[in-house]
Amino acid sequence: MELTIIMPCLNEAETLAVCIRKARGYLQRTGIEGEVVIGDNGSTDGSQDIAVGCGARMVEVPFKGYGAALYGATLAARGKYIIMGDSDDSYDFSNLDPFVAKLREGYDLVMGNRFAGGIKLGAMPWKNRYIGNPILSTIGKMLFRCPAGDFHCGLRGYSKEAFTRMDLRTTGMEFASEMVIKATLNRMKITEVPTTLSPDGRSRPPHLRPYRDGWRHLRFMLLFSPNWLFLYPGLGVMSLGLVGSVLMMMSPLRIRQVQLGIDSLIYFAFMIITGFQSVLFAALSRIYAIQEQLYPAGRAYRSLFRHFNLERGLVAGALLCLGGLASTWYALLVWHKAGFGALNIEHIARIAIPSGLMIALGNETILFSFFLSTLGLNIRRHSTLSPLESSRADVDAI
DSSP states (O other): OOEEEEEEESSOTTTHHHHHHHHHHHHHHHTOOEEEEEEESOOSSSHHHHHHHTTOEEEEOOSOSHHHHHHHHHHHOOSSEEEEOOSSSOSOTTOOHHHHHHHHTTOSEEEEEHHHHOBOTTSSOHHIIIIIHHHHHHHHHHHHOOOOSSTTOSOEEEEHHHHHHHOOOOOSTHHHHHHHHHHHHTTOOEEEEEOOBOOOOOSSOOSOOHHHHHHHHHHHHHHTOHIIIIIHHHHHHHHHHHHHHHHHSSSOEEETTEEEOHHHHHHHHHHHHHHHHHHHHHHHHHHHHHHTTSSOOOHHHHHHHHHOOHHHHHHHHHHHHHHHHHHHHHHHHHHHHTTTSOOOHHHHHHHHHHHHHHHHHHHHHHHHHHHHHHHTOOOOSSOSSOHHHHHHHHHHHO
């Protein structure tokens, strides 16, 4: 079988039949050996009977969510290629030639582009058309260098082999973003074809909630890109704090009519700490994503565990702490010479602030090293206990 056309379904009795008829009509017209598979997410309006009556294969997906329905339908697909689309009659399943042609050319993921193919009047709210989708697509291209111009088009095709390589994990609306991101990160062949979007044929409001689902897509993209979320901002803040601290270490810094004193030095020190924490978060979040198979492991990941281990982290943290403690001892000597009385705040603060900063950074380095070492442990991914024994063990642990 060459092609499987899949649709997610949750109470789509009004439009499901016309979508299936269009899809089956396309297969008959082109002579492509294929099937139509419906991933049902627990419909209560008779959608299941409609699908079977129209000649589609129904797959019951017990896990709720747009992504779960599509994932279950894809797993059940028998075709070499898969084309997915919503079952609200907003996409034309009778004209899938551009997708099939690109899949036959060897592309792993073929994205529809509604902005290139045309958006009919009333098919997309203005805030989605002119604000939401362009912004999210631009962010996706910037963060992941994805070639797709319409990041969230619901009509797209992919090969079954590419689907296996992507190893998609999300169950909600993030599924669409995860597919594009993982295909890009795995260096798959991606292309676009023009697609027309029509108003859906339902009388009820759509399942899509623009603000909530838009935020979910944006949140997912940011969490999937810890470099932009944590690393680059952290390095920028830490660098600015470091430069400011070095310039003010010996004396106040004057910029024209403005003099930066001890108060500014304190803020620069906190910038270093905040930036350092952000960089550590970038490393930990990327490692966690790789461990959970949300993100492909690259050379940087393997290099980290090859060159950085618990012992080296402990040594680096200990040296920072010792440097801070030595500065603290020097500050105590200065205080002792003053008879433990009043001190020149400008002088002693330039000793105490770097001292506390080094101790804080040393402690963070030590804690990070322990946590990183925990994430790097070689463990079995699946328990050898039976499901009943595993449940009992969980109860005992609680």
